[in-house]
Amino acid sequence: MLADGLFNAGHVIGPRAEFPDGATPDHLPAEFTISLTAAGEAPVSLEGRHPDGNVLLPIAWLANFLSERGLGLQAGQAVITGSYAGALELPLGRQLDIGFGALGALPIRFLFLNRSP
Template sequence: APLPAEGLVPGGASLVGGAWHLRGVEAELAFRLGTDLPPRALPYTRDEVAGAIAEVLLVIEVAETRLIDWLDASPSALLADLLCHGGLVLGEPAPFERSWLDLAQTEVVMHFDAQVVAHTVGEHTHPDVGALLVWLANEGAARGQGLRAGQVVTTGSCTGMLFASQGTAVRAEVKGLAPLHARF
């Protein structure tokens, strides 16, 4: 689901108040596009998509909902709720390298305060995120939207969803990227 620009927050953010009640968090890798991938008839290749990526960054997706009974909500209601996509905490970007398109060996650690709550290696549900990005570029092109330079594309959870308590400091770490912090 798309996330409105106001849902992008910088690392170190404090997410407090009534809007942050579910506090589901997932550590993910994301990619910022450096060039457009506009609509076209010819499908995009992996090389073309990789060539359009400028940066890789660690992100923390924050799951939130405006639905009272989100676990039993209809697919249409969940889609209207942006699939519980409440916010995206953005880490410091690093220059993109093609090796980031394969997460099979990527080690991710998530802390709540001083406690390690997730430590995974290659636990992404679809470690070949390059294939996911090619699919997204081609799906966007087929729908007449395309992808635009500056957009941040997330790739899915490397840790599974964990629920933070109010007052928790969350830290995510991936080798080769700056650690990312947020507080509830």
């Protein structure tokens, strides 16, 4: 579910991020550096910034919107609240390491699946 109405070609849900002792979702950064590293290429850094300035605002909006219609969110349901970097064009079939500031990094490889009948 996309809380901000964006479209995408897909998304990745990585491992659960653990908060440092005493931290809560309210401590999620509004800005951090995103790094993209592909094998054999120089790393690319982007200044990531959440479009609402607070990652929790779109979730609160969505919960209220659904509640007004007699609907709700389910435990464990993934909700995408917006991109810190906008739409990125990433290479297919190559190993990438995507860093999210102090939150951690995610190694990934995007593949094109031909689903012709």
